[in-house]
Amino acid sequence: MPAPEASTQATIERAAALLQAGGVVAIPTETVYGLAASALDPVAVARVFEVKRRPAFDPLIVHVCGEAMLPAVAVGIPDAAYRLMERFWPGPLTIVLRKASGVPGLVTAGTATVAVRSPAHPVARAIIEFAGLPLAAPSANPFGRLSPTRAEHVWRGLGDAVDLIVDGGPAEYGIESTIVTLDPEPTLLRAGAIPPDEIEAVIGPLARGSTPGTDAVPGSAAHHYAPATPVRVVEWDSVPAASRSRAGWLGLRHPAPGYAFSRVLSPSGDLREAAAALFESLHELDERSLERIDVERIPERGIGLAIADRLRRAQASSI
Ligand code: TXA
Ligand code: MG
16 A cells, blocks of 8 residues: 655656556645546546546546646637636636647546646646646545545545555645636636635626536535535534534634534634635544534635535535
């Protein structure tokens, strides 16, 4: 089983060589860890689906290193997309564009569009650059489970099914990228690390939509971002003391009395800090054999929109 390897230059070069040879490598990004394969190699991409045990071929995000790699993956890029790239790349914004012919249909689930982002994590950038390849990478978790924010999460979830796990430290954002499309109109497809108002400041109002393979497919949204322990989103004072002793508490600012285990996302109530701690805290609570995890309702503003979205999905899968 390949234990996570520290991201030395030698490991980065080995990761790049494995990817060029059709391998599957878990890489750190600033949002969550990704399970990467060459986006131009359909057999390698098929292995990604196999390793994740995804029951359906949802389209994957293609990771590039800056705009230089774009011609290999996308065509007919609109002006608004360039404005977004200038403002948010490298970083956690994924833009849906018209796909170039070299991108296999398996990456895009047969659609004519491709989701692209240029990650900010220096190790992800180095691996993409060294391999000289765009990388298709979903989050590096088994299908339906929590996204990994540390190399150990990948190791525990996928173990020896991957060729290499590159450890780049804990993820800075801890929540996935924001996804937008511009065609036929600017639309927010997935709330994520970049709050929608920051995007609207660059390109104007965003309509609200959904991504294929999640909300668009009836029922499947429920299986995303879920720990094995049932999750309930609650108000801090709404849970009777008697039902707390075998449950865990995940509060925004404050611990709650009477729970078997209690954890706080951000003592100062900072939503960015809360997002970064979310999946990690849920992983930790999930390991404690609790009957249930009560999570305090998060204010739905800024990055809180993405946190609330992930918690809704975790709760839906618990019913
Ligand atoms: O932060 C992230 O985005 C992480 C890191 C690894 O980059 N990746 C990630 O990938 O969250 P994944 O596979 O867990 O989620 C990809 C999402 C899915 O909801 C999928 O439906 C959407 O991207 N997507 C991919 N291609 C698309 C397309 N052509 N049009 C619309 N949505 C697309
Ligand atoms: Mg995912």
